[in-house]
Amino acid sequence: MNVFLYHVEKWTGCPELRGRSLETLQVNLGLRCTLECHHCHLGASPRRKETMSGALMDRLLEWLRHAPCKTVDLTGGAPELHPRLRPFIAGLRGLGMEILLRTNLAVMMEPEQEALPRFLADMGVHLIGSLPCYLERNVDAQRGAGTFRRSLEAIRRLNRHGYGIRPGLPLTLVYNPAGPFLPPDQEHLEQEYRRILQKEHGLSFTRLIAMANMPIGRFQALLRHQGAERAYLTTLERAFNPHTLDGLMCRKQISVRWDGRLFDCDFNMALDMPVNAGHAGEAQLEEALAERLIVTGNHCLACAAGAGSSCSGALAA
Numbered sequence: 001m002n003v004f005l006y007h008v009e010k011w012t013g014c015p016e017l018r019g020r021s022l023e024t025l026q027v028n029l030g031l032r033c034t035l036e037c038h039h040c041h042l043g044a045s046p047r048r049k050e051t052m053s054g055a056l057m058d059r060l061l062e063w064l065r066h067a068p069c070k071t072v073d074l075t076g077g078a079p080e081l082h083p084r085l086r087p088f089i090a091g092l093r094g095l096g097m098e099i100l101l102r103t104n105l106a107v108m109m110e111p112e113q114e115a116l117p118r119f120l121a122d123m124g125v126h127l128i129g130s131l132p133c134y135l136e137r138n139v140d141a142q143r144g145a146g147t148f149r150r151s152l153e154a155i156r157r158l159n160r161h162g163y164g165i166r167p168g169l170p171l172t173l174v175y176n177p178a179g180p181f182l183p184p185d186q187e188h189l190e191q192e193y194r195r196i197l198q199k200e201h202g203l204s205f206t207r208l209i210a211m212a213n214m215p216i217g218r219f220q221a222l223l224r225h226q227g228a229e230r231a232y233l234t235t236l237e238r239a240f241n242p243h244t245l246d247g248l249m250c251r252k253q254i255s256v257r258w259d260g261r262l263f264d265c266d267f268n269m270a271l272d273m274p275v276n277a278g279h280a281g282e283a284q285l286e287e288a289l290a291e292r293l294i295v296t297g298n299h300c301l302a303c304a305a306g307a308g309s310s311c312s313g314a315l316a317a
């Protein structure tokens with residue numbers, strides 16, 4: 001049974017969720033990553049080989065020329081590892097797109113990435129960096145020993161290039177819980193991050209967003225190992241908040257995978273649940289996508305629980 005849709009119908013009278021205008025294209029450039037986090041819903045790691053072809057990147061640039069999207073959100077794995085990242089970003093900039101890049105931060109400290117912050121700043125790319133906690137032990141437990149220190153060094157380097165300081169160069173940090181519980185209040189958490197990062201480490205950032213852990217991928221495996229999956233789903237269901245439904249990210253964005261398949265979101269991508277409409281680049285695709293019937297499952301409860309969760313943080317008070 002789709003428990004998520006049961007609750008949607010209970011509150012809206014309609015047992016379905018539909019897309020609206022298409023504002024953002026999320027592009028997954030591949031699954032290779034420098035890290036191998038416990039909560040990764042995509043199972044990314046340094047050993048993954050999947051990567052988007054240059055030909056597909058060219059097709060996307062062509063498609064975006066006429067598509068209604070104003071924003072492109074680059075993800076991975078670690079998008080920094082894609083050999084054609086820079087020309088792709090330059091092409092997007094040429095189209096006047098707003099560009100978001102999701103970074104694990106620590107990757108910025110790899111020797112071959114030294115010049116990347118300068119390039120990103122020149123292109124006006126908005127950075128969204130994951131830092132699951134302001135405490136070293138929690139970050140390293142989730143992401144591997146030494147990750148916290150490298151992440152802070154990366155923020156320091158980004159600050160030197162104006163990120164998190166200059167108005168045109170936002171540096172958003174992303175929190176996610178260390179276990180099977182919902183994120184705390186986003187505003188309060190942001191104040192805590194600011195207190196620790198600014199006062200103790202002299203670092204700046206623009207804002208913090210809090211995301212819930214999805215009960216899929218490696219996090220689901222961990223929940224199962226701990227015998228906590230059912231309890232977590234119950235927590236999510238009990239916290240169902242109908243006020244999140246309007247803002248669910250799948251209603252205004254679409255994700256394209258490294259192989260060109262389309263998904264309602266990054267989470268459906270991880271579950272290999274494609275959209276109800278064609279492939280990137282097809283004629284009239286945007287109309288079909290804007291009104292598409294969104295493919296949902298019980299994992300959607302994580303987006304609608306409590307204050308809600310999306311790629312841009314909480315959805316409701």
Ligand code: SF4
Nearest residue numbers: 033037040044077104
């Ligand atoms: S959660 Fe992010 S940083 Fe961690 S392995 Fe997955 S893609 Fe890489």
Ligand code: SF4
Nearest residue numbers: 250264265267300303
């Ligand atoms: S998991 Fe994806 S499809 Fe489901 S509610 Fe969240 S964004 Fe929408």
